[in-house]
Amino acid sequence: MSKPSQRMQGSAAFDPLRWRRDFPIFKQKVNGKPLVYLDNANTSQKPQVVIDALSSYYSTINANVHRGTHRLSELATAAYESAREKARGFINAGSTREIVFVRGTTEAINLVAQSYGRSMFKPGDEIILSEMEHHSNIVPWQLAAAQTGAVLKVIPITDAGELEPGAYEKLFSPRTRFLALGYVSNALGTINPVKEMIAFAHARGVPVLIDGAQAVPHMPVDVSDLDCDFFAFSSHKMYGPTGIGVLYGKQALLEAMPPWQGGGDMIRTVRFTGTTYNELPYKFEAGTPNIADVVGMGAAIDYLSEIGLSAIQAHEHELLGYATEQLASVRDIKLVGTARYKASVLSFVMEGIHAHDLGTIVDQDGVAIRTGHHCAMPVMERFRIAATARASFGLYNTREDVDMLVAALHKAHEVFR
C-alpha cells in the first residue's frame, strides 16, 4: 500500500475519480467485484457524453451527408464536418482537407500503403520500420512490398525496448523511400523520439508515417510541430466509439495520391469514358461514411480537451511510476519494456506462470488486463517469450487500481503454490 502523503500528491493536481464518474461502465460489477479496467491500450471505456452523442445523433438528426437538400441532411453534414474540424484542432493539422475519416489506424495505414506505396514504390526501394511495430504497421507494408518489389528494413530494439541507438540512421540508403513508425509501442510502452527521426528522414527526402494510435489518448500531439507526412489514429483508444479513426496527410501528398476505394461521395463526375474525383478529403471517403461514430469521436475530443491532455499525461505518468514500483516488488515478476520514456503501458511476465493464467486469475478479482502477443509478434520473438501480461492505464485509473492488480497477482502465487 502507498503512503497517504503519496496518495495526496497524486490526487492534488488531478482527480481521476472525478472523471471516472463520467463512465457508466464503472457502475457495474464484474465477477461480483468493482471493475478495475487496465486494458486501455486495447480499447478505452466511453464517457456518457460520447454515448449520448451517438444516441442524440440517431434520435434527432440522422440522415446521409453531402447529399440531401433537406434539413436533416444539412444538420447531419454540419455535425459530421464539425467533428472534422475538432479532429483537425486535436492534432493541430493545418486544414480539414488533411483530415480523412477511416475505420481506424489499421485502415489509415492500409490506405497509405496501397495508395501512396503502391503507386510510388519501385523494385528494390526500401521501407524502414521498427521491430516494435504493431502488426497493423507491418503487414500493410509487406503487402505493398510484395506488390511493388520494395523491401522492408527493420530498426532493431534493445533489451530495454528502445530503438537501438545509431541503428536507424545506418539503415538509410539511396533507395530509402519511406519510414513507418509507431509513436508509442503498444506492447512495451516505449515513446519513440519521432520528431528527431522525422527531421532525419526529411533531410534525406524520405516521407514519414506515424502510427499514433497509442499516443493520442496519453499526450498532446501536434502534427505541424512533428512535421510528419502522415499520422494515423483510432477513436476507440481515446474514449470515442469503435470503428472510426483519422488519417492525417499533408495536402500536397494526398492530392498527388490516387484514390484507394471508389464509390459514391469520392467522385465529381462519373462517365463510362472516365471519372473525375472529388476534392480532399472526400477523394478518400468513398461511400456513406460512419457518420454517427464521427460525431461520437467529436464528443470524445471535446471531452479530452475539457480535461486537458497535459493533465492526463501527468496523471498517467505518475501512475505508471507507481505501478512500475509496485509490480517490481511482486515476487518473480519481470517487466518487459523498461525504456526511459514510456507511456501508460506495463508489460510483464511472471516466472513459472503463463500470462494467460495470470489474466484469468486477476479477472476473478474484477481486474481486466490483456494477455498475449499484443499483435506484436516480432516483439515477443525479440524477447524470446510467447506472451506477456499487460496493464495499461487511462485517465480514470488510480493507485488503488494498481493495488488491486498487485493483490490479485499475489493470488497467482497461491493458486500455483
Place this chain on the structure above:
Amino acid sequence: MDLKDLYRDVIVDHNRSPRNFRKIADANSSQEGFNPLCGDKLTVYLKLDGEKISDLSFEGSGCAISVASASLMTERLKGKTRAEALELFGEMHTLLTSSAAPADTESLGKLAALSGVREYPSRVKCASLCWHTLKGALEYQHAPISTE
C-alpha cells in the same frame, strides 16, 4: 466461480511436472499445434504398434491449462488403441464445449478435472489444442494444427 474449479490440484500438479514431456525418437507420427491467439505451441509425438498407441508424448510451451491437458492426455492414452483415442477425443470435446456438465464424467478419470474450463470461453482452446493436435497425429496430417 471459484478459481480452484479451474485450477484444480491435478491441473496444477501436471503443469508443474508434466508427464511424458519429451520427444519420441522413433515416433511414427508427430504433429505441431499452435494457438495464434495466445502463442501456445506444442508438438505431439505418437508411436503406434499396429493399432495400439505404444508411446505418446509432447513438447512445447503454454499456459497451465494447455500443459496439464496435454500431460493428462498422454498419461491416459498410452496403451490404448487408435479407435479408443478418437472416441476419447469426442468425449473431451463434449466435456470442454457443451453448455452443461456431462452427467457422468467418471469414465474420464483425471481428465474430468478439465471440466471447469467450460466456464471460461477464452480458455477452451487452451485445453483442446493438444487433443486436436493428437487427432492430426493419428490421421497423419502434416500441416500444423491451428486453433484459429
